[in-house]
Structure formats: C-alpha cells, structure tokens
Amino acid sequence: MAIVHELSWSTSRARTFDSCRRKYYYDYYLSWLGWGRNADPERRSAYLLKKMTRMPMFAGDIVHRAIERYYSRRDQGQSFTADEAIDWAVTELRRGYKESRDGGWKARPAKSIRLGEHHYGEARIDEPSGEAGKYGKRYVDRIKECLMTFFQAPELKGVREVEPGDWLACEEMSTFELFDTKIFAIPDFAYVDRRAGAASGDSEDGAPAVRIVDWKTGAPREADRFQLEVYAFYARERWKVDPLRTTAVDAYLGDGSLSEVQITDEVLSGALARIESSLTEMKAVHFDADASKGDPEAFPMVPEAEAPRACSSCGYRELCDRV
Ligand code: SF4
Structure with a gap:
C-alpha cells in the first residue's frame, strides 16, 4: 500500500x-x-x-x-x-x-x-x-x-527492577488520534505502577496506575514537560487508563535528576489547548506534498x-x- x-x-x-x-x-x-534513488533532485x-x-x-x-x-x-x-x-x-x-x-x-x-x-x-x-x-x-x-x-x-532502582510482566512499552512508537489527526508518541518506558498510593491514590475500582519514563541525555528544556503531558493522552488511548492515574517523569541521566508531572484535569486541558493551537497553525500552511513541492517562501527562514x-x-x- x-x-x-x-x-x-x-x-x-x-x-x-x-x-x-x-x-x-x-x-x-x-x-x-526523496527516498528513491531516482527521486526529484x-x-x-x-x-x-x-x-x-x-x-x-x-x-x-x-x-x-x-x-x-x-x-x-x-x-x-x-x-x-x-x-x-x-x-x-x-x-x-x-x-x-x-x-x-x-x-x-x-x-x-x-x-x-x-x-x-x-x-x-x-x-x-x-x-x-x-x-x-x-x-x-x-x-x-x-x-x-x-x-x-x-x-x-x-x-x-524501582524503574530498573520493574517485573517484565508489568512493562507496557519500551521505545514503542505508536499513534493515536486527537482532533481527527494522527498523533505520534514514543514513550521510552512505561509500566504498571504498583507503588503504594501511586498516581492519585489507590483506585476504588482497582484500575492500574501507569508510570511513563523518558530518558534525557541533555539539559532540561521547557518542551520536555509538554511531551510528558501528551503521553497522558497516549496512555488513555493505548492502555485505556484514566489519565489522572498516570504519572510521567523525565529522568535526566547527565546529573540523575528527575522531573515528574502529576497529571490533573488542569494539566490535561492546558495540553489539549496547546495541541489544538499548534495543529491550527500547521493546518494553515499544510499542502499535499504528493502533488507538489509547494512554495518554500510560505515557510520563512x-x-x-x-x-x-x-x-x-x-x-x-x-x-x-x-x-
Ligand atoms: S535553521 Fe537556518 S539553516 Fe536551518 S532551515 Fe532554518 S534558516 Fe535554514
């Protein structure tokens, strides 16, 4: 295809x-x-x-x-x-x-x-x-x-020693849909979080909490946190878990520091608004690259x-x- x-x-x-x-x-x-050897130069x-x-x-x-x-x-x-x-x-x-x-x-x-x-x-x-x-x-x-x-x-230690039966993803690229658009996400590692009181407390229905970890080898950036927030939507679509029972953490391997995001309704609505705004801007300049190479001037340096x-x-x- x-x-x-x-x-x-x-x-x-x-x-x-x-x-x-x-x-x-x-x-x-x-x-x-451009992947074909005889592609347009x-x-x-x-x-x-x-x-x-x-x-x-x-x-x-x-x-x-x-x-x-x-x-x-x-x-x-x-x-x-x-x-x-x-x-x-x-x-x-x-x-x-x-x-x-x-x-x-x-x-x-x-x-x-x-x-x-x-x-x-x-x-x-x-x-x-x-x-x-x-x-x-x-x-x-x-x-x-x-x-x-x-x-x-x-x-x-806890992340290293999670039992394989609790792993959910390891460098897995997958997609889900938001605003009728395919969203790509590749969480580095995700697992069922069995720590006592993990993610907004013990759930009444016994639903699992999920913890997502991203390995970072560079310095912290503002965008890192946003990426973790997007993973909460990924967790909801991929594993059908309540985003409020998801925690996501950036592990900065250069200095060993951890930066954790506790997903709340406010965090989710903020992330959703940011994705929608970004998509609206992208849609305004989108064209079919199968049909033409477009106008580079529409994309300023x-x-x-x-x-x-x-x-x-x-x-x-x-x-x-x-x-
Ligand atoms: S960052 Fe600079 S070199 Fe790279 S595409 Fe933009 S204008 Fe060109």
Whole structure:
C-alpha cells in the first residue's frame, strides 16, 4: 500500500514548526518522496540532509538503545551489566563515527550514520589537529556518565527492577488520534505502577496506575514537560487508563535528576489547548506534498540576525546558503 502524505502531529514536529518554518518545510514536505534513488533532485537532497544526525543526538540515541537492550535482555532472563552496556555503547559510537567519516553511509542512507559535523567539515571534527579526538571524548564521557546513572542511581532502582510482566512499552512508537489527526508518541518506558498510593491514590475500582519514563541525555528544556503531558493522552488511548492515574517523569541521566508531572484535569486541558493551537497553525500552511513541492517562501527562514545561534548546527545550512 502506497504511503500517502498527510498532516500528523508530534511534540518534536511542533518544536521544529516553532523554531524554523523553513526547516519544518524541508523535514515534512520537500524531503517527502526523496527516498528513491531516482527521486526529484531537490527532494532527494532534502531527504539525505534530513537523515543526517549530529554527535549529541547520535550519542543520546545510543544511550536509549543501550537501555532498551538492558530491558530486552531482562525480558529474556539475561543480564546486561553497566560495563557491558558502556562497552557496547562506546563501540557503537565509534562504529557510527567511522561509517560517517569514511562514506559507508552512502550505501544505505536511511539506515546509516552520517554526521552533519563531517558533511560540513566542521573544525571540531578535524583529526590532524586533535580536535576530533577531544570532541569524540566528550560524547564517550557523556555516554558513560548517562549509563552509570541509569544503572546506579538509587532513584531509578524501582524503574530498573520493574517485573517484565508489568512493562507496557519500551521505545514503542505508536499513534493515536486527537482532533481527527494522527498523533505520534514514543514513550521510552512505561509500566504498571504498583507503588503504594501511586498516581492519585489507590483506585476504588482497582484500575492500574501507569508510570511513563523518558530518558534525557541533555539539559532540561521547557518542551520536555509538554511531551510528558501528551503521553497522558497516549496512555488513555493505548492502555485505556484514566489519565489522572498516570504519572510521567523525565529522568535526566547527565546529573540523575528527575522531573515528574502529576497529571490533573488542569494539566490535561492546558495540553489539549496547546495541541489544538499548534495543529491550527500547521493546518494553515499544510499542502499535499504528493502533488507538489509547494512554495518554500510560505515557510520563512529564521531571520539573518538569529542565524549564528539557530543555523549553526542545522543540517539544511547548504540549502539556505547559511554554511
Ligand atoms: S539553516 Fe537556518 S534558516 Fe535554514 S532551515 Fe536551518 S535553521 Fe532554518
């Protein structure tokens, strides 16, 4: 069945929409249909740039996959120690770095690692000067730090030791509907919360409470909380649980801090209004990318004055002439 271009919504899509409309256009419209080798050259170029990542994201993704492996091994009755996880993760970082540097990504762009730092020849990734070594070490250290937090933080003991029978999701991408639109959500880990008095107290009908955890490898952002609020709707649709019996928490693995959202009626109505407002703005500029490439001018670039901050790590710099 052919995939059809349609408007969907996610917190990351909303973030891109708010940060740069032109980036949003490249991500969700121009790159559409660019996956075929014989695709329209502009679509192909945007698609290949969209598939690029950067070291902070790549390192963060590896941490997520290492934690996913931990749960997968547990599910099979096997262990995956902190040392094994760190070895696996650092090897994966080095493998991806080489795949990007040596052009190995070209054979399978959608499944490979291609770093924006290499594509744009950034000074931070220059090997002869030693800068690349320093830059790479920063992410090796971050991976170690995050995984040690996951495996050792007393605050995460309960999450590490949840019985597999109580797991609900682990890096599961799923969709649900709000305002007649498909909403994407990928909670990192969700489980039946059996702590005494969990989530608004013991329920009279014995319905389970649900706890959702997102692993964060960077600094806290305002958008993190909104993402947790959206998960409450996901929990309602996916597991038919009362959102008021859902707690969601961001676990910042860099420093071990936790930021928890207790879902209330007020939180839900605020999140719903924010999603509706975001969708209304997106609908106003939406067009069918199967039928045309649209008009990029309808999606303004960030102003020149903001470019040093906004564009310096964007993968689309060459399309915007902001290299
Ligand atoms: S280079 Fe700048 S203006 Fe262009 S898409 Fe990226 S952030 Fe937007």
